Amino acid sequence: MIEEPLVHCFNKKVLIGLAVAAGVVLLAAPRTFWSAVPLLAVLACPLSMLLMMRRSRGGIQGEQSNSCATPGRVAEQYEELRRLREEVAILKARRHLGQADPVDRL
Numbered sequence: 001m002i003e004e005p006l007v008h009c010f011n012k013k014v015l016i017g018l019a020v021a022a023g024v025v026l027l028a029a030p031r032t033f034w035s036a037v038p039l040l041a042v043l044a045c046p047l048s049m050l051l052m053m054r055r056s057r058g059g060i061q062g063e064q065s066n067s068c069a070t071p072g073r074v075a076e077q078y079e080e081l082r083r084l085r086e087e088v089a090i091l092k093a094r095r096h097l098g099q100a101d102p103v104d105r106l
Contacts, residue, residue: 011047011048011051011052013051014044014047014048014051015044015048017047018040018041018043018044018047021040022036022037022040
């Protein structure tokens, strides 16, 4: 059960990159390999986090660019806002008059 969250914590690209870096260190300076392994292990978490933050920020920006404000969409949003304001006004009036909210009856 504990292993599952750790799988989701680390990005595959980061782990592959760190493995490649470890291979390069092993080939270039074999004597320093064992001292570099802890450093690479410590770098895995922050690098994974940076990649995940970049991916989530890119996803949000992508969604924003896909949901361009078309006149039809703006009209729908204004209509929904009007309907919600009307609903709030009705609920306030009911509360003021002492009537129970239909949701309270459930």
